[in-house]
């Protein structure tokens with residue numbers, strides 16, 4: 001989880017630009033990762049992460065230091081991404097129409113990169129089947145170790161709503177996985193069996 | 198076959214009481230659908246654990262700083278445009294009013310002159326009426342009876358003398374102190 005000195009937050013709240021830059025440095029990866037898991041596109045994730053920090057910068061005075069800074073910041077990112085996904089639906093751009101995701105270059109070797117990108121794509125394909133709020137709940141639960149209370153706080157939901165959303169999301173992803181296994185296995189086997197020319 | 202509450206137990210991440218765990222195991226032995234959900238979820242969970250977090254391209258902070266500067270400049274530009282628009286709007290309004298007046302003068306200059314002469318005449322008439330009223334009041338004799346006037350004059354003189362005496366006493370007391 002993100003570790004930030006309370007003094008840095010206080011300095012940033014008092015208008016210290018350098019202190020806020022330190023916060024951006026410290027939190028960029030978790031914020032970007034959340035946006036990437038939510039939106040599934042590196043450019044959109046970059047844009048959303050940048051926008052998150054701009055919103056945090058303009059609303060920093062409203063941040064209550066009694067609460068966790070990372071929860072507050074990731075909550076801004078999650079809400080922004082949820083809005084983006086809803087807007088995407090409104091503009092009738094189907095999520096399914098964009099299956100070829102381009103994940104960031106994370107691993108060094110080409111084979112490893114390929115494997116990695118396949119895994120990333122599979123994760124993203126699973127997350128894409130979920131609604132915006134379920135997707136953010138799953139991301140915060142599995143990649144950020146947020147508790148039910150923290151997710152509830154970040155997404156402005158009740159704890160029971162978080163639990164039921166997570167349950168529904170698990171079932172949906174498991175069913176999607178089963179369907180993918182049954183439909184993709186024959187083609188995968190064919191690929192393996194066919195000789196390389 | 199009814200899969201509830203087994204699906205809830207299956208996907209629950211909280212530890213189950215022994216009797217629930219046993220009932221779930223028994224159900225899984227008989228139910229192919231729930232067994233598949235169980236296997237699939239385990240694979241999904243395994244996949245979640247093996248993907249590393251995505252990271253932004255290098256230079257994220259610099260790009261953010263540039264974006265902040267661009268946003269500030271855009272806000273300043275917006276404010277400048279608003280100021281220009283308000284000034285131009287006011288100037289246009291004033292020009293419009295002026296234009297209407299000029300058009301009126303140009304359309305009927307004689308009528309305008311006559312109107313102003315009429316206004317001036319009525320003003321002079323009002324002044325003459327005021328003058329007449331003052332003269333009438335002055336010629337109608339004293340308003341206050343003579344005895345009352347004498348009484349008032351005497352009273353004011355007495356008050357003035359009393360006030361002067363008090364003032365002197367107060368100032369001399371100060372000197373002694």
Ligand SMILES: [Zn+2]
Nearest residue numbers: 200228230231
């Ligand atoms: Zn079952």
